[in-house]
Amino acid sequence: MAFDVSVWEIFGALLRGGRLVVVPEEVTVSPEDFQALLVAERVDVLTQTPSAVGVLSPEVLADTALAVVGEACSADVVDRWAPGRTMINAYGPTETTMCVAISAPLRPGSGVPPIGFPVAYAALFVLDAWLRPVAAGVVGELYVAGAGVAVGYVGRSGLTASRFVACPFGRPGMRMYRTGDLVRWDERGQLHYLGRV
Numbered sequence: 001m002a003f004d005v006s007v008w009e010i011f012g013a014l015l016r017g018g019r020l021v022v023v024p025e026e027v028t029v030s031p032e033d034f035q036a037l038l039v040a041e042r043v044d045v046l047t048q049t050p051s052a053v054g055v056l057s058p059e060v061l062a063d064t065a066l067a068v069v070g071e072a073c074s075a076d077v078v079d080r081w082a083p084g085r086t087m088i089n090a091y092g093p094t095e096t097t098m099c100v101a102i103s104a105p106l107r108p109g110s111g112v113p114p115i116g117f118p119v120a121y122a123a124l125f126v127l128d129a130w131l132r133p134v135a136a137g138v139v140g141e142l143y144v145a146g147a148g149v150a151v152g153y154v155g156r157s158g159l160t161a162s163r164f165v166a167c168p169f170g171r172p173g174m175r176m177y178r179t180g181d182l183v184r185w186d187e188r189g190q191l192h193y194l195g196r197v
Contacts, residue, residue: 091115097148114190145176
C-alpha cells in the first residue's frame, strides 16, 4: 500500500464485499513467497506492475484476474498472462490520484496493449505543443483534467506551474495535468502509450 493505486485496491475490494489481503513486507521481497501467499489466500484479483508480474507464474495463478499498472506493459507480458483470464492495462499518474484510463480486456497476440479508455471522472486530451487537440492516430502529449487532478507539488511552485496548467476545454478556473507522456488515440477510442516527451 505504498502508492495511489492502493486506494483502488483497498476500496475496490471492500466496497464490493471482497476480502483484502495485506502482504507482509518480508514477503514482498521474494517472488516465490509472494506467489505462494497469493495461492494460499486464493487471491482472485491482482493489481501489479508488469515487471512484478513478469517474475510470477501465470499457470500457478490461473484463476486470478489481473490489472497491470504503474509502468509500460509489453506484448510479452500480455501474451503470457492474458490467455484464459480477464486482464486489463490501467494508466494513472500519481498526480491524477487514481487510474484515469482502463483498457478493454487484453488478448494475447494483439501487440503492445493500449492504456485504455478514459474513466468517467477524467477528461483526457492528446495535445500538440500549442495545446491543440491532435487527430486520432497522431502522437501528442497527454493532459488530464477532472476531479482527481492534484492541486500541485508541496513546496515546489515552479514545478507546479509547469505541470498543472489552465484547461482551455473546461469551465473557467479548471486545470489539467501535463503528464509528459506521448500517446495517440486509436480507432476504437483507446489510448496507446508511446514514451516520454
